[in-house]
Amino acid sequence: AQSVTQLDSHVSVSEGTPVLLRCNYSSSYSPSLFWYVQHPNKGLQLLLKYTSAATLVKGINGFEAEFKKSETSFHLTKPSAHMSDAAEYFCVVSVMEYGNKLVFGAGTILRVKS
Amino acid sequence: KAGVTQTPRYLIKTRGQQVTLSCSPISGHRSVSWYQQTPGQGLQFLFEYFSETQRNKGNFPGRFSGRQFSNSRSEMNVSTLELGDSALYLCASSLGVGNQPQHFGDGTRLSIL
Numbered sequence: 001a002q003s004v005t006q007l008d009s010h011v012s013v014s015e016g017t018p019v020l021l022r023c024n025y026s027s028s029y030s031p032s033l034f035w036y037v038q039h040p041n042k043g044l045q046l047l048l049k050y051t052s053a054a055t056l057v058k059g060i061n062g063f064e065a066e067f068k069k070s071e072t073s074f075h076l077t078k079p080s081a082h083m084s085d086a087a088e089y090f091c092v093v094s095v096m097e098y099g100n101k102l103v104f105g106a107g108t109i110l111r112v113k114s
Numbered sequence: 115k116a117g118v119t120q121t122p123r124y125l126i127k128t129r130g131q132q133v134t135l136s137c138s139p140i141s142g143h144r145s146v147s148w149y150q151q152t153p154g155q156g157l158q159f160l161f162e163y164f165s166e167t168q169r170n171k172g173n174f175p176g177r178f179s180g181r182q183f184s185n186s187r188s189e190m191n192v193s194t195l196e197l198g199d200s201a202l203y204l205c206a207s208s209l210g211v212g213n214q215p216q217h218f219g220d221g222t223r224l225s226i227l
Binding site: 034041043101102107 | 118120145147149156157158159162164169170172204206208214215216217218219220221223
């Protein structure tokens with residue numbers, strides 16, 4: 001079975017400071033991992049994906065994530081937060097053996113203070 | 115390239131009615147998946163279609179069904195609506211199988227009165 005735990009339901013940072021959103025996963029197979037962002041009343045936008053290539057993955061809008069198998073973690077980071085980053089972020093796992101089914105974490109709401 | 119298009123964006127129904135939601139995938143994408151998003155349960159997988167065949171199904175009652183047409187467009191149907199079916203229903207498309215990244219539409223907001 002697969003599962004995802006996002007360790008913080010809310011994160012608040014000041015504009016210009018680093019962002020860290022934490023995610024741990026559990027999977028019986030080699031997983032693919034994704035981070036998606038959702039702005040209010042919108043669908044989900046793919047930020048980045050890990051599919052067993054490089055462990056440090058760079059995504060859009062300056063975000064990146066590092067896959068650490070020993071820690072079963074896939075934390076999302078950004079060096080400098082921007083007001084437009086305020087949104088809800090989802091860590092997601094999928095396993096080829098289960099087709100395209102995505103298993104979502106509960107989400108982390110990021111607040112950016114000016 | 116047009117993204118995933120879901121219609122309608124908003125829908126209000128009453129208990130006991132049925133509803134059909136539509137999803138047009140990105141051109142060339144053959145896999146369509148549906149998800150339900152609620153404040154209490156978060157994002158949950160409903161089902162996935164590929165080449166007009168249901169490949170995978172989540173843990174939802176039989177009132178939830180879907181289909182995919184030869185042009186890859188998909189519909190989702192919910193019969194005998196219940197208050198708990200109020201949710202944002204999201205459709206996602208991908209090129210095919212094998213952990214391809216999925217691209218989401220903006221969803222249909224279904225409210226049950």
